[in-house]
Amino acid sequence: MNKPLFERVALIGIGLIGSSLARVIRRDFPETKIVACARRPETLEAVRRLNLADETTDDPAAAVAGADLVVFATPLSAYAETGRRIAPALRDGAIVTDVGSVKTIAIRDLKPVLPAHVHFVPGHPVAGTEHSGPESGFAELFHERWCILTPLPETDPKAIAKVKALWESAGSRVATMPADHHDKVLAMTSHLPHLIAYTIVGTATDLEEDLKSEVIAYSAGGFRDFTRIAASDPTMWRDIFVANREAVLEMLQRYSEDLTALQRAIRRGDGDTLYDWFARTRTIRRSIIEAKQA
Amino acid sequence: MNKPLFERVALIGIGLIGSSLARVIRRDFPETKIVACARRPETLEAVRRLNLADETTDDPAAAVAGADLVVFATPLSAYAETGRRIAPALRDGAIVTDVGSVKTIAIRDLKPVLPAHVHFVPGHPVAGTEHSGPESGFAELFHERWCILTPLPETDPKAIAKVKALWESAGSRVATMPADHHDKVLAMTSHLPHLIAYTIVGTATDLEEDLKSEVIAYSAGGFRDFTRIAASDPTMWRDIFVANREAVLEMLQRYSEDLTALQRAIRRGDGDTLYDWFARTRTIRRSIIEAKQA
Numbered sequence: 358m359n360k361p362l363f364e365r366v367a368l369i370g371i372g373l374i375g376s377s378l379a380r381v382i383r384r385d386f387p388e389t390k391i392v393a394c395a396r397r398p399e400t401l402e403a404v405r406r407l408n409l410a411d412e413t414t415d416d417p418a419a420a421v422a423g424a425d426l427v428v429f430a431t432p433l434s435a436y437a438e439t440g441r442r443i444a445p446a447l448r449d450g451a452i453v454t455d456v457g458s459v460k461t462i463a464i465r466d467l468k469p470v471l472p473a474h475v476h477f478v479p480g481h482p483v484a485g486t487e488h489s490g491p492e493s494g495f496a497e498l499f500h501e502r503w504c505i506l507t508p509l510p511e512t513d514p515k516a517i518a519k520v521k522a523l524w525e526s527a528g529s530r531v532a533t534m535p536a537d538h539h540d541k542v543l544a545m546t547s548h549l550p551h552l553i554a555y556t557i558v559g560t561a562t563d564l565e566e567d568l569k570s571e572v573i574a575y576s577a578g579g580f581r582d583f584t585r586i587a588a589s590d591p592t593m594w595r596d597i598f599v600a601n602r603e604a605v606l607e608m609l610q611r612y613s614e615d616l617t618a619l620q621r622a623i624r625r626g627d628g629d630t631l632y633d634w635f636a637r638t639r640t641i642r643r644s645i646i647e648a649k650q651a
Numbered sequence: 652m653n654k655p656l657f658e659r660v661a662l663i664g665i666g667l668i669g670s671s672l673a674r675v676i677r678r679d680f681p682e683t684k685i686v687a688c689a690r691r692p693e694t695l696e697a698v699r700r701l702n703l704a705d706e707t708t709d710d711p712a713a714a715v716a717g718a719d720l721v722v723f724a725t726p727l728s729a730y731a732e733t734g735r736r737i738a739p740a741l742r743d744g745a746i747v748t749d750v751g752s753v754k755t756i757a758i759r760d761l762k763p764v765l766p767a768h769v770h771f772v773p774g775h776p777v778a779g780t781e782h783s784g785p786e787s788g789f790a791e792l793f794h795e796r797w798c799i800l801t802p803l804p805e806t807d808p809k810a811i812a813k814v815k816a817l818w819e820s821a822g823s824r825v826a827t828m829p830a831d832h833h834d835k836v837l838a839m840t841s842h843l844p845h846l847i848a849y850t851i852v853g854t855a856t857d858l859e860e861d862l863k864s865e866v867i868a869y870s871a872g873g874f875r876d877f878t879r880i881a882a883s884d885p886t887m888w889r890d891i892f893v894a895n896r897e898a899v900l901e902m903l904q905r906y907s908e909d910l911t912a913l914q915r916a917i918r919r920g921d922g923d924t925l926y927d928w929f930a931r932t933r934t935i936r937r938s939i940i941e942a943k944q945a
Contacts, residue, residue: 484871575797580844641867642881648870
């Protein structure tokens, strides 16, 4: 049995990511007490049924009392208000971290409300599925995936090291970078792909009824990969796009210019331009396979 | 052992699809003779090494001599010229089919050059992977996937039935529809998704060097699904976009309008519009799971 990294962990929000982390803690640090906080009674009921926590509550201030690690795993739009509510209850020297997908906004909303006597270590496990809720989690979700930490210049290195150790226990590779850089990289690798998938699946649902049913029937040709992505949690993704607006719009602008160029090539029957583009993208896939992220 | 549907099958082109079909025929109809035709000597060498054919040749006219089934499995741009070359060598009553992704163009290019004494049954197995070449094929590729036939009004029903039986043996569900309708449905389910994936992966490769390497490293967040699609065969896809220009441009126009609407919602911080859109696309995924195409 591992020596526990933390005595008492408060999970604020326990959906796909929060419940997967709870499973990791249960597996690797069975002595650690877990408190799960969620707004909806049926979520807490599921947490109890799945034995993912030792205590459950819908009051975030009660949840963090005595915790030496507090993990924000709610949609981003809940950070500021929840942060204000837990602030007075936070234990001296507690570590506060999060799993949100937009780090500049996590910092903007949490840093001003957290008391000076806690350590704030913003984080983002780059992992997920199209499913949501505590039933969907699994301990292996983070295995061989990146977890990106975006600590502030003043963050205590010991607090960073403890959060890092937790994610390494989950099987993640941990990287550290500035929050604004994280948000640009993720705008390209995650936010824009999701936006595009959401768009095209919506476009398909607006087709005339006869075409639409066939689009579903014959979706094996590429479309179904997009529908999987476009089935991701709507609240979480709404918050991501609102929060990472600048970076998403910048990447979207670049993408739209490229799409227009390919559209023009199609209209003109310019096969050479299409071929050159398609041959180039094939090599990126190979890089990703070499980087072991495929 | 099944009674052979065909005595002698000529596969004109033997990449991912052609070689998978060869494996199906080897498995289900071992008495059937297979002739494989390809331009490149290394392709024919691989076919012999893998024992996918009884005879190999780079001359399509020689390949079809005596065949009662001829399968076009080359890129679409080779159809017209190859059709002209094989026409004089086709046996009386032979069935000519194809596996191309754009049926109006397959008909436009092949119908005028084929002699009246053969039966033309255009077809499209809606299946594939991002890999190409005869080494990449496997007999299960078509299992539980659709194969769409787009016969002409004058096509002999007996010829259609034999092609249908071959694809059913491959494990496919076979549907029949007009060629122009097929091309519209596939523009949405397959061609547009590929165009979008090719675009965004290309956009990412144009990023500044430091961002680019991180896009590869952190691709787990959605991007890698796109890179898989964007690794598909460049020649085949160049031909598809040139051939299905009208339908692709129409679907692209609808998609671009929707993307602009979501872009506007992001710029204005209009979370309600985003949420409603994302919640709607989730239901399409459920339809696809119910249609057993996920």
